[in-house]
Amino acid sequence: MLFNSISYLLFLPVAYLLFTVTGERGRWCALLAASLAFYAALNALHLLEVLGLVTVVTYGAGICIGQSASPTLKRALLWSGIAANALILVVMKYLPFLMENLRSLASLLAVPMSIPPMTALVSIGVSYYIFQAMSYLFDVYLELEPPERHLGYFALYLAFFPKLLQGPIERGGDLLPQLKERYEFNYANVRLGILLFAWGLFKKVVIADRLGMYVDTVYNNVHGFGGLSLLLATYGYAFQIYADFSSYTDMALGSALLFNIRLTQNFNRPYMATSVADFWRRWHISFSRWILDYIFKPLQMQWRGWSNWGTAAALLVAFLISGLWHGASWGFLVWGGLHGLYMACSVFYRPYQKKLHRALGLEKSWVLKTWQILVTFNLVCFAWIFFRASSLEDAIYVISHVASDVPGATSKLLLSQGRLELMALVVLIALSSIFGFQRSLAFLQSRNKILRHSVYYLFVVSIVLFGISESTGFIYTGF
Incomplete structure (x- = not known):
């Protein structure tokens, strides 16, 4: 169900x-x-x-x-x-x-x-x-x-x-x-629960499932595509898995609120993270907290005599375990290892980070923050290749063919999936979703009733018109 x-x-x-x-x-x-x-x-x-x-x-x-x-x-x-x-x-x-x-x-x-x-x-x-x-x-x-x-x-x-x-x-x-x-019946909880559930349903059937049509076509046959198609599919998967997983969390939180139960908020605009460590403070929060408290911290204490090397080793082991938790495959293990490697490298880079930023005159500037967000996002997307690819061989093919392209493959693929303008709309909605439900709801709450209800009806219409009618499974259900 x-x-x-x-x-x-x-x-x-x-x-x-x-x-x-x-x-x-x-x-x-x-x-x-x-x-x-x-x-x-x-x-x-x-x-x-x-x-x-x-x-x-x-x-x-x-x-x-x-x-x-x-x-x-x-x-x-x-x-x-x-x-x-x-x-x-x-x-x-x-x-x-x-x-x-x-x-x-x-x-x-x-x-x-x-x-x-x-x-x-x-x-x-x-x-x-x-x-x-x-x-x-x-x-x-x-x-x-x-x-x-x-x-x-x-x-x-x-x-x-x-x-x-x-x-x-x-x-x-x-x-x-x-x-x-x-x-005790709580009208505010019931109302918020229904809105959260509807928001999650919108992200699932309008954003995640439509992005999935393109992503699955490419990743289920990577050898039939080249650089641009593979890049679009990889970035598309980043937003697909976020929309898919966070939509489940929204619907879970919304369902629980009907019973006056508040579950842990699992996402906090993860693609706005300024480092991989920051990403894991924002992505699958309950899981990353589990990994931190029950694997990383005990290992860090056990290996504290190794100084930074002990911390780096603890991070690597913790994220290798997180990869295996997602599934029994070498792709998940490499995905976890990459995140562990990112974090381990940051342990040695951190002492020089502020000095470098200060020397370049970028400390606390918007340029630095934008650069950090872009770098973090691309590091995360690179790791997603191993997470999504059907095998290590497919993942290596994606990486090695990202600079080549099959003539006309991308345009033919986009046209075969439906209207180009609809795909553009989906991507824009996916990008806007990173700003989160709570901020959007707070903004709506400050507006008049007519505007609020117009937006609610727009969501319902979008679900009916643009949603995928077939019930497709959630990506993380298999983990």
Whole structure:
């Protein structure tokens, strides 16, 4: 059941109605039942079983950690819970990748070994709630929050349907107290929730899906295109994945607001970042915070004796793990490694940065900021090539053929996808979307009612006229 489907547009009001008519003591049951029904509607084998297993394992480990007085035992319980969750994730998502590379290694070394091909059992949403479960165990171990003793609320914390498939990755201390708060109808939350959902739907069906028509045509057959087509597709993918992922987040936040629950804001105009570090403070914020708190900081502390080299190594390892989290492929690993390399290089460059800017007379100037935004954006787009390409070979082809072109391929491709003016409109809307919903809404709120409602109706008309009618999946659902 996708957020941009008719079935979800019917499901959400039914779930909200069930939640509001249920008594206060049973509202968590209504939300949990709706969440499990939402997950089951994906009709994929083992989804509910894996969610149930992760819930029981993490709940039990959290209780045991909270009750233990022995530091050694607490540590053993923590790592047992982490290992159990990691094992579930590996078996469900990464086993085929591991077996494939083991088979290749055996062939390379001429070792006689028969390894049958395997397919992933299930991946939809698993990475998100397993990372959430791990963060919960770390926080309980560090005594940042007490273990949740109510199994129903804990199950709802992991399974809450708006954030189940693509996050945000919520901390227990942020979400669990909200699930227990007494519900009172809040018109402002309902109104903002509907507007957020509509904005997200607009970005998905009008911007992301239309950009995807062009991007998929090129990247699914990179050998049929040359430089300009490949460049346009790469930049187009940068805006497609942002519009696609942030649209899901907007719809998730909007859905949760109906129940007076505020999820973590996952994006903050990431393509306005002035450095790669700044990009990760703005992009997939709940995930980057997870990587920072639970991987980078512990490694940095462990390797602090190596000074800047230790920090650089910790960044590289953290981002390699972030690449693997996205999927079992060498392309994701290279993508993560590139971001780790960008960040590692900045560790050594930072001490000279201000001196250089001051010497050039560019300190705090708009020229410097514009230059930093452009450089950061292009570094991010270069890494997106490995993220989007079907294989490492395709990614290398894109990079090596960016200076060549197939005569007439770009114009023919644009014309085959529809009106040129419509594509231009989509690109302009994609660029304008980087300014964010909150700023746009604040601007509208300061205007008169006629203008506000005219803009709302314009969005509805745009969705109907320019939106892709077929329900297409979200890019990050597969991660």
